[in-house]
Amino acid sequence: MTEKIDINVLIENMAENISSHCGTQGYKNPLMIGIQRGGVWIAARLHQKLKLADPLGELNIAFYRDDFSKIGIHPEVKPSKLSINLDDRHIILVDDVLHTGRTIRAAMNEIFDYGRPASISLAILVERSGRELPIHPDIIGKTITLKEGEHAKLSGPEPLALEIMKSG
Amino acid sequence: MTGKNIQLDKNGNLKHFLSIEGLSQPLLHTILNYAESFATVDKRPVKKVPLLRGKTIANLFFEPSTRTRTTFELAAKRLSADILNLNISTSATSKGEILSDTLRTLEAMHCDMFVVRHANSGAAHYITSQVAPHISVINAGDGRHEHPTQAMLDMFTIKQHKKDFTKLSVAIVGDILHSRVARSEIHALNVLGTNEVRIIGPHTLIPKEIEKLGVHIYHDMNSGLKDVDVVVMLRLQRERMRGALLPSEDEYFKRYGLTNQKLKHAKKDAIVMHPGPINRGVEIDSDVADGKHSVILQQVSHGIAIRMAIMAMVMGQINRDENKEKKK
Numbered sequence: 438m439t440e441k442i443d444i445n446v447l448i449e450n451m452a453e454n455i456s457s458h459c460g461t462q463g464y465k466n467p468l469m470i471g472i473q474r475g476g477v478w479i480a481a482r483l484h485q486k487l488k489l490a491d492p493l494g495e496l497n498i499a500f501y502r503d504d505f506s507k508i509g510i511h512p513e514v515k516p517s518k519l520s521i522n523l524d525d526r527h528i529i530l531v532d533d534v535l536h537t538g539r540t541i542r543a544a545m546n547e548i549f550d551y552g553r554p555a556s557i558s559l560a561i562l563v564e565r566s567g568r569e570l571p572i573h574p575d576i577i578g579k580t581i582t583l584k585e586g587e588h589a590k591l592s593g594p595e596p597l598a599l600e601i602m603k604s605g
Numbered sequence: 606m607t608g609k610n611i612q613l614d615k616n617g618n619l620k621h622f623l624s625i626e627g628l629s630q631p632l633l634h635t636i637l638n639y640a641e642s643f644a645t646v647d648k649r650p651v652k653k654v655p656l657l658r659g660k661t662i663a664n665l666f667f668e669p670s671t672r673t674r675t676t677f678e679l680a681a682k683r684l685s686a687d688i689l690n691l692n693i694s695t696s697a698t699s700k701g702e703i704l705s706d707t708l709r710t711l712e713a714m715h716c717d718m719f720v721v722r723h724a725n726s727g728a729a730h731y732i733t734s735q736v737a738p739h740i741s742v743i744n745a746g747d748g749r750h751e752h753p754t755q756a757m758l759d760m761f762t763i764k765q766h767k768k769d770f771t772k773l774s775v776a777i778v779g780d781i782l783h784s785r786v787a788r789s790e791i792h793a794l795n796v797l798g799t800n801e802v803r804i805i806g807p808h809t810l811i812p813k814e815i816e817k818l819g820v821h822i823y824h825d826m827n828s829g830l831k832d833v834d835v836v837v838m839l840r841l842q843r844e845r846m847r848g849a850l851l852p853s854e855d856e857y858f859k860r861y862g863l864t865n866q867k868l869k870h871a872k873k874d875a876i877v878m879h880p881g882p883i884n885r886g887v888e889i890d891s892d893v894a895d896g897k898h899s900v901i902l903q904q905v906s907h908g909i910a911i912r913m914a915i916m917a918m919v920m921g922q923i924n925r926d927e928n929k930e931k932k933k
Contacts (some may be wrong), residue, residue, distance in 0.1 A: 444788035497642065500654035509921025510656070514638070516645040 444597045447562060447578035448479065452486040454576045455529060455560055462557065464527035470494035472544050473515060475533030475591040479562050482597075483531060494519045496530075503545035523552030530578075533591040535561040538570035563589050563599065614631045616715040618922045622915050623744045625727050626790035627669050631686040633760065633796055639914035641763050643888060646683055647906065656917050657686035657792040658903070660717045665707075665732075667693045667723040667746070672881050672905065673745050673755070675721050677735050680912035687715070704733055719743070726750035726785075741759045741919040745784055755880050756789035760797060760806040762904050763835055766876050770797040776829055776871075777820075778805040779839035779861060781813050782850075786841060791818050805829035806861060809850040826861060838863055838879045838889050838899075845915055854887050868898060 459467050468491050471480025477495050484493045495518040499511040530544060541559060548554060560576035565583050581589065583601065592598050610627045614620045619632065636655065645652055663679045674690065681688040695709065697795045702710075711719070716739045721729045726748030733742040746752040767773055773792055781804055786873055794802050795818065804811060805823045816822060823829030830836060841857065851857055877889075877898045885891045894901060 499642070500646075500656050505921060507658055510639065510917050514642045515640045547653070550653065551649055 438589075442563075442579065442599045444562070444578075445601055448482050448486070448556060451479075451560055451562070451576055451578050452483050453485065455487060455558075458558060458575055459527070459529075462558075463558075464558075466490055467527045467529050467558075468494065468521060468523070468554075469529045470496050470519065470544075470548070471532070472532045472540060473497045473517075475562075475593065476531045476592070478593040478597060479533055479560075480531035483529075483560070483596070491521050494521065496547060497546050498540060498543040498547055501547045503539055503543065519551050523548060523554045525549065525555045527551070528554045528557045529560055530557050531560045533562045534589050535547075535564045535572070535574055536567050536588075538568050540571035541572045542570055562591065565589055607716075614922060620916050620922050621729075621733050621742045622919055623733060624755055625756050625789045625796065628796065629884075630796050630798065633757070633778040633793065636757055636911070636914050636918065637733055639766055639918065640757075640907070640910040643913040643917075644682075644907070644910035646800075648651045653683050655683055655685045657684035657920055660684075660686040660920060661689070661715060662718040662720060662743075662916070663689045663691060663711050663714075663716045664722045665691055665711075665719050665798045667721075667728070668746070669875075670722055670745070672908070673722065673752075676905065676925040677743075677754075677912050678725065678743060678817065680909050680916060681748045683909065684700065684913055684916060686718075686916070687767060689714075702863075704732075705827055708732065708735055712740065716740065718837070718916065720745050722746045724748055727819050740785055743915060743919065749783055749788070750785055751789040751792075751882075753789045754795040754908070754912055754915060755786050758904060758914070759790060759837065759878055759880070760793050761907045761911050762878060762900055763876070765903070766900065767834055770794070770799045773799050773835060774797055774801040774803065774833040775835040775837065776803040776805055777837045777839065777864070778822075778826070778829070778863065780810045781806050781815065781839065782810045783842040784839050784932065786825050787837075790837060791815075791820060795819060801834065807851070807857075826863075827870050830867060833871045835864065836868070836871055836875055836877045836916050837879065838883075840880065841884060842880065856889055862886070862888055862890060863893050865896065867891050868893060878904055880904070881916070886897040 469480050469484050469489055473495055479494055488589035497515050497517045499514040523601040559572040562578040564574055564577045564580045586603055587601055590600050590602055612623050646652055664674055664677055721732055722742045722745040728747045729742055729744035742754055760911050777787050777790060791802055802820045803823055804820045805826060820864045875898055877893055879901050882891055883894055
């Protein structure tokens with residue numbers, strides 16, 4: 438099964454939803470952070486559409502993964518880029534696919550080593566089945582149900598494309 | 606070393622870190638790349654990542670050290686590991702305990718990694734052959750043999766300033782004979798494809814057969830430093846010298862001490878490195894050590910990042926192997 442998903446439409450909707458989410462919550466001047474790599478690609482588009490004042494933050498969670506004791510250091514380690522003080526800021530955390538929730542947990546742990554934000558909201562391009570932790574997104578591009586052995590993968594940054602693939 | 610490289614597991618991944626000799630270029634680049642990420646941890650409000658949480662590391666120093674021991678300690682702490690500092694020269698071995706008993710005792714304390722410094726060449730290799738399979742060993746300097754983490758932090762420092770090793774001329778100056786740093790450094794520069802490696806020093810302090818490592822030997826500073834990009838000064842290791850290798854420190858400084866005058870022969874943007882501790886007025890003039898070409902203090906900060914990278918790599922590898930064993 439290969440389903441064609443129009444990512445541009447999803448991102449357009451996400452941007453609108455982030456705007457209204459921040460409006461109803463009273464979040465002024467939110468700070469956007471993308472999780473490397475796919476999350477940063479999505480966040481860069483959203484950041485541009487929302488015309489946010491502060492530069493986009495990039496988070497690499499390799500040092501915070503909970504599977505280090507199983508698989509060792511992650512091969513795609515790149516430095517995180519968070520130049521702004523996070524204290525008392527409203528953060529919009531962006532990732533491409535929400536699956537088990539472990540990446541988001543790791544990302545939140547890392548964020549708290551940079552400061553104490555006022556709040557964190559989670560924006561996800563694709564929410565899929567298979568959550569293992571109590572983590573729920575605030576903004577969702579699309580929800581999909583995958584059969585066992587299927588997974589969703591984002592390729593990019595140009596062009597962005599989402600593929601549903603069978604693993605193995 | 607002959608035959609199998611005991612530093613690597615059967616898939617060629619780093620399990621111990623004992624010598625640069627025998628390691629591949631991609632592996633050295635991996636270490637340098639990881640170190641770049643670990644270097645950013647230093648700049649954050651919380652200078653710690655949870656990678657080695659729950660691991661116990663023992664610093665086994667059979668020989669005194671300040672800089673290397675403390676940067677290993679800091680690196681371990683920044684990775685959230687627990688670290689024990691053992692000055693073996695003042696502890697149980699001086700009460701007659703033999704080395705293998707010391708090792709068994711530390712294993713019984715559930716240590717996961719030994720960082721070893723010893724006055725005898727090959728000590729870290731020997732300890733590696735004696736420890737339980739779940740333990741990683743890192744060589745923090747063995748006799749005149751190697752000091753591989755120092756070499757890697759120097760490579761990291763060079764890379765920060767000069768990028769491409771294949772275009773560089775590097776001069777290593779001074780007491781090559783007693784220097785494990787020099788040996789590791791030459792291997793690392795060769796593996797990374799450095800254009801030219803020069804050795805500068807008096808006849809008495811240059812080991813025979815060093816040319817086999819592909820270096821060019823100079824006995825005169827002015828010609829040796831001509832147009833080099835990097836100058837690595839070495840400490841004059843008086844404590845290891847037996848017999849009359851040198852006329853006097855003054856005479857040595859006159860001929861081989863790095864001054865701004867001699868440095869003029871190097872390229873304009875040359876960097877000056879020194880593994881420390883520096884002997885001002887013996888191998889290097891204060892004006893150079895504190896001058897604009899000096900990157901000596903950067904080397905110290907880079908030492909933490911490099912040691913974090915190497916510790917994380919060997920520990921991750923051990924974990925992976927153990928898990929595979931369990932699955933079988």
